[in-house]
Amino acid sequence: MVRRALIVLLLLAGAAGAETGELPALFDVRGVAADDVLNIRAQPRASAEILGTLAPEAEGVEVVDAADGWGQVNAGERAGWVAMRFLVRQTGQEGLPEALACQGTEPFWILRTGAAPAFVTPEREIAVDAPEILRSRNRTDRYGVLAETAAGPLRAIVARETCGDGMSDRAFGFGIDMIFGGKVYSGCCSIGD
Structure with missing residues (x-):
C-alpha cells in the first residue's frame, strides 16, 4: 500500500514538472474571466495575502519557480505566487533565453x-x-x-x-x-x- 502511494506521488510530481518545464520561463494568463484578475499571493495558497494582480489577458509573465501547483512571479519589487492552472507556457523556450x-x-x-x-x-x-x-x-x-x-x-x-x-x-x-x-x-x- 505504501509502495503504491509512493509511486502515485512520484508520477504526480513528474507530471507537475512536465507542465511547467524548465524555469524560469514565460507564461500567458488563460482561463480568467474578462472582468476578473489573477491574484498574486504572498504564499503558495489561496488564503494568503494578495500582493498584486495580473490582468486576464496578461502575456509574458515570468515564472521563476513552482511548488504544489503555484508559480512564483514578481509583482513590482516583491515576489509572490499565482495558481499555475491559470497560466499557459509560451512555446519555444528551450535553453537560455536570447533576451x-x-x-x-x-x-x-x-x-x-x-x-x-x-x-x-x-x-x-x-x-x-x-x-x-x-x-x-x-x-x-x-x-x-x-x-x-x-x-x-x-x-x-x-x-x-x-x-x-x-x-x-x-x-x-x-x-x-x-x-x-x-x-x-x-x-x-x-x-x-
Missing part, C-alpha cells in the same frame, strides 16, 4: 542581451556584440556567454538557480557570474530586456 536582463549591486550594473545588448553602469553604457551562448557539456542548468565589446571581451556563466539581488524582495531564476574589464561581477537575471 536577458541581468543586474548586480555594489557596484550597480546591468547587462542586456536582447535586441540592443549593452553593459550599463551609472557612469557609462558600452555596446555589446551579439553574444554567443554555449550550453554546458555536462550540466543542463549552466550556460557560457561570450561577447565582444569596444572595451574588451565579456565572459559569463549563467545558471538556472534561485537568485536574490539583496536590494528588493524580487525573485530571479538565473544567477550570473561575469568577467569584464578585469573585474568579476555577480548578479541575477530575468527574462527580457
Whole structure:
C-alpha cells in the first residue's frame, strides 16, 4: 500500500514538472474571466495575502519557480505566487533565453542581451556584440556567454538557480557570474530586456 502511494506521488510530481518545464520561463494568463484578475499571493495558497494582480489577458509573465501547483512571479519589487492552472507556457523556450536582463549591486550594473545588448553602469553604457551562448557539456542548468565589446571581451556563466539581488524582495531564476574589464561581477537575471 505504501509502495503504491509512493509511486502515485512520484508520477504526480513528474507530471507537475512536465507542465511547467524548465524555469524560469514565460507564461500567458488563460482561463480568467474578462472582468476578473489573477491574484498574486504572498504564499503558495489561496488564503494568503494578495500582493498584486495580473490582468486576464496578461502575456509574458515570468515564472521563476513552482511548488504544489503555484508559480512564483514578481509583482513590482516583491515576489509572490499565482495558481499555475491559470497560466499557459509560451512555446519555444528551450535553453537560455536570447533576451536577458541581468543586474548586480555594489557596484550597480546591468547587462542586456536582447535586441540592443549593452553593459550599463551609472557612469557609462558600452555596446555589446551579439553574444554567443554555449550550453554546458555536462550540466543542463549552466550556460557560457561570450561577447565582444569596444572595451574588451565579456565572459559569463549563467545558471538556472534561485537568485536574490539583496536590494528588493524580487525573485530571479538565473544567477550570473561575469568577467569584464578585469573585474568579476555577480548578479541575477530575468527574462527580457
